[in-house]
Amino acid sequence: MGIGRRPGAYVCGIDAAMDVVGGKWKVLILWALHVRPYRFGELRRELPGVTEKVLAAQLRELEADGIVHREAYDEVPPRVEYSLTPLGVSLNEALGPLGVWGRVNILGGAGESAGESVGETADEAHGSATPDSAAAGEMREHDDVALIPGRP
Numbered sequence: 001m002g003i004g005r006r007p008g009a010y011v012c013g014i015d016a017a018m019d020v021v022g023g024k025w026k027v028l029i030l031w032a033l034h035v036r037p038y039r040f041g042e043l044r045r046e047l048p049g050v051t052e053k054v055l056a057a058q059l060r061e062l063e064a065d066g067i068v069h070r071e072a073y074d075e076v077p078p079r080v081e082y083s084l085t086p087l088g089v090s091l092n093e094a095l096g097p098l099g100v101w102g103r104v105n106i107l108g109g110a111g112e113s114a115g116e117s118v119g120e121t122a123d124e125a126h127g128s129a130t131p132d133s134a135a136a137g138e139m140r141e142h143d144d145v146a147l148i149p150g151r152p
Helices: 013-021 026-035 040-046 052-064 086-105 122-126
Strands: 068-073 079-084
Touching (some): 013 026, 026 040, 026 086, 079 086
């Protein structure tokens, strides 16, 4: 299934891409699914603060756009897993440079090294590929985040 065009004409490619990833939770869903496939409840726990209703709606939109694959297993109790499609993987890779920009310009270069480039992988842009709440944006002991000037 390809990306479905939403109502209204797009002005440019960025406009179209932002329509697919727009909203607070879609990018975090993509980030989590980059690590591994998740069941709905696992994904909800991985993204503290998201409601069941919002997560279900965001997953449906990402599935309709061909970004996320929903696999329903014929078991008792029923089991459903969500994973990235190849299109979803390529979208995550395209978001890598945006992660670098945010780290350098918003977080003050935290985690930046001499060898880091704009073309880094999604794993590098998101920090790590470990399943321990990576998508939740939790700080870890080795994270070096500069304070924002003028803030306590």
